[in-house]
Amino acid sequence: MTLPTHVRVVIVGGGVIGCSVAYHLAKLGWKDVVLLERKQLTSGTTWHAAGLIAQLRATKNMTKLAKYSQELYGDLEAETGVATGFKRCGSITVALTDERLEEINRQAAMARSFGVEAEPISPQEVKQHYEHLNIDGVTGGVFLPLDGQGDPANIAHALAKGARQNGALVKEGYLVTDIHKEGRRVTGVTWEGKDGQTGSIQAEHVVNCGGMWGHQIGRMADVNVPLHSCEHFYIVTEAIPGLTQMPVLRVPDECAYYKEDAGKMLLGAFEPVSKPWTLDIPKDFEFDQLPEDFDHFEPILEAAVERLPMLADAGIHTFFNGPESFTPDDAYHLGLAPELDNFWIAAGFNSIGIQSAGGAGSALAQWMDEGQKPFDLGDVDISRMQPFQGNRSYLFERSKETLGLLYADHFPYLQKKTARGVRRTPFHAHLLERGAVMGELAGWERANWFADQGQEPKYEYSWKRQNFFDNVAREHNAVRSNVGMYDMSSFGKIRVEGRDAEAFLNYVGGGDFSVPVGKIVYTQFLNAKAGIEADVTVTRLSETAYLVVTPAATRLADETWLRRNQGDFKVVITDVTAGEGVLAVMGPSARKLLEKVSPADFTNAVNPFGTAQEIEIGMGLARAHRVTYVGELGWEIYVSADQAAHVFETLYEAGRDLDLKLCGMHMMDTCRMEKGFRHFGHDITSEDHVMEAGLGFAVKKDKPDFIGREAVLEKAEKGLNMRLLQFKLTDPEPLLYHAEPILRDGEIVSYLTSGAYGHHLGAAMGMGYVPCRGEALADVLASSYEIDIAGTRVKAEVSSKPFYDPKSERVKA
Template identity: 80%
Template sequence: MADVPAHARVVIIGGGVIGCSVAYHLTKLGWKDVVLLERKQLTSGTTWHAAGLIAQLRATKNMTKLAKYSQELYGNLEEETGVATGFKRCGSITVALTDERREEIYRQAAMARAFGVDVEEISPQEVLKRYEHLNIDGVKGAVYLDKDGQGDPANIALALAKGARQRGGRVIERTIVTGITKQGRRVTGVDWQQGEETGHITADMVVNCAGMWGHEVGRMAGVNVPLHACEHFYIVTEAILGLSQLPVLRVPDECAYYKEDAGKMLLGAFEPHAKPWAMEGIPKDFEFDQLPEDFDHFEPILEAAVSRMPMLAEAGIHTFFNGPESFTPDDAYHLGLAPEMDNVWVAAGFNSIGIQSAGGAGMALSQWMDAGEKPFDLGDVDISRMQPFQGNKTYLFERSKETLGLLYADHFPYRQKATARGVRRTPFHDHLLARGAVMGELAGWERANWIAREGQEREYRYSWKRQNFFENVAEEHRAIRTNVGMYDMSSFGKVRVEGRDAEAFMNYIGGGDYTVPNGKIVYTQFLNRRGGIEADVTVTRMSEFAYLVVTPAATRLADEAWMRRNIGNFNVVITDVTAGEGVLAVMGPQSRALLQAVSPNDFSNDVNPFGTAQEIEIGMGLARVHRVTYVGELGWEVYVSADQAGHVFETLMHAGQDFDLKLCGMHMMDTCRMEKGFRHFGHDITAEDHVLEAGLGFAVKTSKPDFMGREAVLEKKEAGLEMRLVQFKLTDPEPLLYHNEPVLRDGEIVGYLSSGAYGHTLGGAMGLGYVPCKGESAAELLASSYEIDVMGMRVKAEASLKPMYDPTSERVKM
């Protein structure tokens, strides 16, 4: 048995490809005392039976950056370590069998170009030239990526492990972690067992790379790692005479992928209804194990595959394989510092893309660990996006049935998960359902996304074109712009910061000035040391020693964790109070008149100007109104304790009959904020976007002596902007924008849209996107000609640095 040292700077738990990658990259950064503990043998969980597909293109820029890094790393790993990785750049083809899928993959191809990935749209006949065995009946189009490839998963992991050892890392097999010791918000060490021998290793930090055991290991460390194992099927044929190297082929409309391997053909499946595994826990002796065959489950995929690739009908099946892989609730992997602890890191839950992700994920995590801050935006996969309830095993069992199949499902805009729904409901949930609300889900919250008309079906009909709710949203949008609308904002996070140092703490953590009177609302950002945006919030001073921080629903936990991690010696208490109050947004030119009809309080500019809050009577109850807006109109957010929420809703709806009040949903809010140029956190503003380049310098008060990010803001002011966030509107009213569409300036790709939505008042699809501008004035930037690439077609666009709708905000302050 290998000797386990008494202490390590870091203990990595799990010897699959991701654990080996983290060890490799930490040692590459010069870390000493890196110890990896593997319960059985390296790769013996999921890595050994992975298909080994290595693709570059992912859904966002940074995920694509990580996938590109992986394939570049694997290309050089064999030379560095002497371990054959089997890595081949054989290319990949994805074919579309429907017009909707064709639009999806062509939009992806356009996005790929913006991200610097070589990609080619090809015709069915061109597919046949590259893949002569394919039946192209029904093929509508395809994309080809020549640098994609495949590799030997186990050997890639073993090469990474050898690279780590060569630089002094310890990789110790047959050593199971039996417990993790903790003190406050830090782990102090790991209990281990080798056969009959037991011991303890103290550690400065721990990385959970335990794959499908990640949930269980997380519980030991006091952190939530929501994932669940599912059965994953593929077959390998007997050797096929004359079969030579082929590109990896994906036929997502038939839930299938194909890979030539040593003269045999591998056919894998991502079936729409998956089979979760090991509800009672993974067997203790699990090692290189297969699960029982289930040919009935796989048969529909195989039938379609035999038709798609007729040579399979003649080929015998050499192997029918069923092995477990872990899946997360949203099909994105978990990476980063766990929000519950200050020295527990996670890299797990790779949703069948572990091989292509492991190189980049290991690189990004090790840089984050080394520098103490993210190397770039990792919000897509940051573990802090997961809500505490998502660790519930019943929830994970139900959701995992769907998430495996979603990998190859159509990735339509606004697509909602169908399983494990209804967990978090606002106090207005039933009231909204009774009036036609069609619900979406975000961070577990059921939210009214749009309101169906009487007699209209209450469900999504997905498309890349105008979806069935397009006109509903347009009507809601018009009500907000011309009259009055109301929508539920209860899901937004609410965090109280209280204590004798509350003011000093807020002035340190945020870029705004919080030395304000009680009732004043400050729109602000929390900045990192580089001036990047960690959180985008509104802060209301409730009293001398208390503030209410309102956050986006999806980032409430991350924003709270950011505050806790930076609390230092400030004497404050931080409390999540999200569920305690319901919030109704009453917005539009008639919002003041409606509120005056239900409350004796004064809503005039003299008493309640923009950016202030006041306690009010409403109906027979009490509430607090915040005069702010995310839609660019006069309006108030009405905060009411959960017990009185139903009464306040009914009071407003009843009085609203005299004003033609319209119930609205979240999609409307997005279309209105897009016209006003309001930023959306996670898309338009992230940890790597400088607050000044995002156009939010007005919210940062550098006259304050000491706050996080101050030096970076002053440096950027001195050096000048390198990028600017620009608002665009297509001149053709027909095409639609979502996000990631390439931005062309004078015919050259210079960036991509960070978000997009339809501007129903301005009459065209709109988007926000960063454009390089080093050494240029605003006038020079706007003097150019701009186009947006929509599915390979260039569409002219107007560009503006000021909001195209109500640029002076007169309507907000009327």
């Protein structure tokens, strides 16, 4: 059969995710859907997947997608006639330490707020569910009765058949050899058939579902898809007499998972230090496996024989080593490539492809069909990846760690160990010399906290108070009572300039940018539903130039949003992040410190809150922005990279007399929590309405035309369905991180979007959306609230205003 020459979409790759995307697009009524698989369906990774299907993920929307997968696979067999092997056999995760028990109990609490059935169970109850388990050392477990397992290859074949039944063309033996582009759009692909034929297809969209080959396929289109293959090991025993269907068992403290299948036991491993394979996957790789490495797997097996004594007498039927792809942050890649406007990604599934593929395929299909995300997908949106993360050496080093992180303790503030030190701010060495303990975000090395003299500058992780708790408290109190300084250079800086700069920003942003030079505007970029795509400050530098400052993690996504909405506006958009270092000087004594090093006037009369001015500082030049993310009097000092070291030394030396304290990112987070400042990606996302987020003040509703205006006006007329509120525990001891359930008058109504300890106010604090349709604010606040922390309910005060300095008098002092 000759392939068509013009289609609506070409999907590259016939693993489970490619089949899912084809299935869901066809179900949405898309015609001319073509899936091209270089060999046979499932022949890359899907065929040898373990087929574990869990519902609970780390966030609400990832859980929503996993739950959808499970429901879909339960119905596919009836729809297509292809047996998927799907069984709801349940799953058990057991803990062997108190720290792991805290983690899984917190996960169980989170599950309840996401509508997932999860039951904490004792070691004895674990034994009742899983009779073969040796429970020596087991501290507890969590049972999810609706989790399951399935046949990975048949699930993919069922999706492919469903796609065909709805009109899609699924073709095996067609290798995509090139992808064609014009400007920011792909125009089609070139293919080579197994019989040597070649041809091309024009396409309105191309979807990269290439799995391990996803990186290479991306390179054909000059698109960055950071992932790397790793060796993944499991064994399958001979048949074990009397073995019946068991729940899926995970023992993360021993890096192991167990699955009963047809009277045999499968034991798989996510070892702490994994074996990267290659970035250049052979194009002829098909239903292949990698050489055995029993020495590498042996420690896992030794522990497993102790944990499941039946294995000691069971013969090994199969010792399998197959490659799977892993991304730098252990989250898969989904969505529209930042570099192009019609090239989509669904790849890099980090050994959870079977449980993810149904939901991911559905979400991507909806996004393609509607032209906007169906809900927040920030956890997996490909635009979170930085350009350097496609570097071969980086991917090789990072992949040694990411496989094992699936089963590592997921402690709060856990930092990656591999592939570090790539991006350093101009102050990096100065901060390290003074005790900085670095964390990493988007590749940036950032001072998270400062060790005291004689204290080892490293993290000691726990779910309780970690070793830096008191250090951050001192940094926090320095900013609240005196003066602190911290490095903000990693925050994204995007210059928007040109004759239409003002008009363009007034269209793309909710605020009013028709302001004098030197004025700083805090606002959001909204989508058509008035969801928040970006949370930014914008400083007018001249009549034709503005500086947009964004969170470090979303710089690329925010720049991409600007480019995609540029239209016919005559503007130039430039990333200038690395060009300037930024030091934040914050606290009641901030003005006093700056007056010691600069002749500039920092009074309210000349430099009120929300304005910037060019200044001399030491022997150099800088720009002082009077804004704050910690809720105190303060300035962000922007200085060109060549003068950054001098300005740091000038401020640090002048600060000695004032007892200036160097501070880190953890302090910034604890202070912003007390002040009720939102954190993008947690408290505000693309599916959170700007009005319900309490940020209506940052949107100028009377502007004639801006993205999201109709949705803002509609919400103003109809009223809020949700309110983002602040919570403060009445007990000073427990800690909050995020996703803890919120109980209103004894019933779970929501969960915390973020949490941190309020060192000045003396208790853990959090934010979360509470349903309020048809209710007055006073009635919402009059209720009794509790937060569920690992199964324990803790009373909480609630407020719609910041608990700290609600009138912002300190900020404007």
